[in-house]
Amino acid sequence: MGEGDAASGELERLRERNRSLELVYASIRDLTSTLSVREVLDRLLARVLAHLDSEIGSILLRHPDGRLRIVVARGLPAEILDTTAILPGDGISGMVAESGEPLLVEDVETDPRFQRRNHERYYTHSCLSAPLIHVGETRGVINVNNKRSREPYRRSELQLLEAIAGTASVALANAHQYEEVLDRAQRDALTGLANHGHFWSSLELEFQRAERHGRPLSLVMVDVDHFKAYNDRLGHPAGDDALCTVARILETGSRAHDLVARYGGEEFAVVLPETDATGAHCYAEKMRRAVESACFGPGGAESLTISMGVASSEGGLTSARELVGLADGRLYEAKEGGRNQVCAGSEV
Numbered sequence: 001m002g003e004g005d006a007a008s009g010e011l012e013r014l015r016e017r018n019r020s021l022e023l024v025y026a027s028i029r030d031l032t033s034t035l036s037v038r039e040v041l042d043r044l045l046a047r048v049l050a051h052l053d054s055e056i057g058s059i060l061l062r063h064p065d066g067r068l069r070i071v072v073a074r075g076l077p078a079e080i081l082d083t084t085a086i087l088p089g090d091g092i093s094g095m096v097a098e099s100g101e102p103l104l105v106e107d108v109e110t111d112p113r114f115q116r117r118n119h120e121r122y123y124t125h126s127c128l129s130a131p132l133i134h135v136g137e138t139r140g141v142i143n144v145n146n147k148r149s150r151e152p153y154r155r156s157e158l159q160l161l162e163a164i165a166g167t168a169s170v171a172l173a174n175a176h177q178y179e180e181v182l183d184r185a186q187r188d189a190l191t192g193l194a195n196h197g198h199f200w201s202s203l204e205l206e207f208q209r210a211e212r213h214g215r216p217l218s219l220v221m222v223d224v225d226h227f228k229a230y231n232d233r234l235g236h237p238a239g240d241d242a243l244c245t246v247a248r249i250l251e252t253g254s255r256a257h258d259l260v261a262r263y264g265g266e267e268f269a270v271v272l273p274e275t276d277a278t279g280a281h282c283y284a285e286k287m288r289r290a291v292e293s294a295c296f297g298p299g300g301a302e303s304l305t306i307s308m309g310v311a312s313s314e315g316g317l318t319s320a321r322e323l324v325g326l327a328d329g330r331l332y333e334a335k336e337g338g339r340n341q342v343c344a345g346s347e348v
Contacts, residue, residue, distance in 0.1 A: 027044075032171045044164070051160060059140060061132075193260050196262070221327040224304055227266035234298075308334060309330030
């Protein structure tokens, strides 16, 4: 090789290095400009797939049980997203999570370290995997395969993936911390439920969504019967325990997309999206029976009941405040009518 060829090769390497640095800097700006965990993950995967000219990618995060689970992916079939749970050391992702080192597999079919489950979507045999490490701890793994050019990955591409993953780890940790602080600010300190402010902001959003899409929205207001007398007789610690028990009953009986909140004192509120008046009444009755049959106080020797008011947006209401007013009025009727009952109005 002549001096001209050597110089030309060195120049091309410098240009490639410069391009990689520009991509990393652009990724830093993009990933650190949001404090949403989901947004960081979505942007990370989109950037990596674009920079590495690839069609399939996934990001797995370590869950409390130690397993890696896919949290965002592109190009993978639904059954893989739903069932993947990888232990450290198991397969490519598990090996990267356990070692904390990035990995380029040139041919998954022939590599003796891995037993690949063949799938027609994987038309290239090489793949890249890099750890997401923060403060010395591997939090997850990012995988990429299926280059559009059908060529195997190069060592320089693994280095690029590793550099972007390092940036993403910091952005992801910052977003996690922000969301944890935000979540604590929106939680009632005693019961762990959504607090009064979070209840109102969520209800406003759900009401607008229901109105925009013509979908039902229901609200259940809940009050613990004779709670002051219970508190005075057994003391505030027993009263706090009772409120926490009622909170857990309401939370356990609700769906993932429902919102259970402590409205104030011994009063709770449950927002039920995609639920009509009849469905909300059924839910309220189920919760009433669950509290009635629960054990409270020292040794479980005490009993408590709840009164509930149910309202639905189907009645031509024009605001979230009207919905709360209607449900609260019906709660008052339930208490005036003898307590331990549900008042749902004429919609049911």
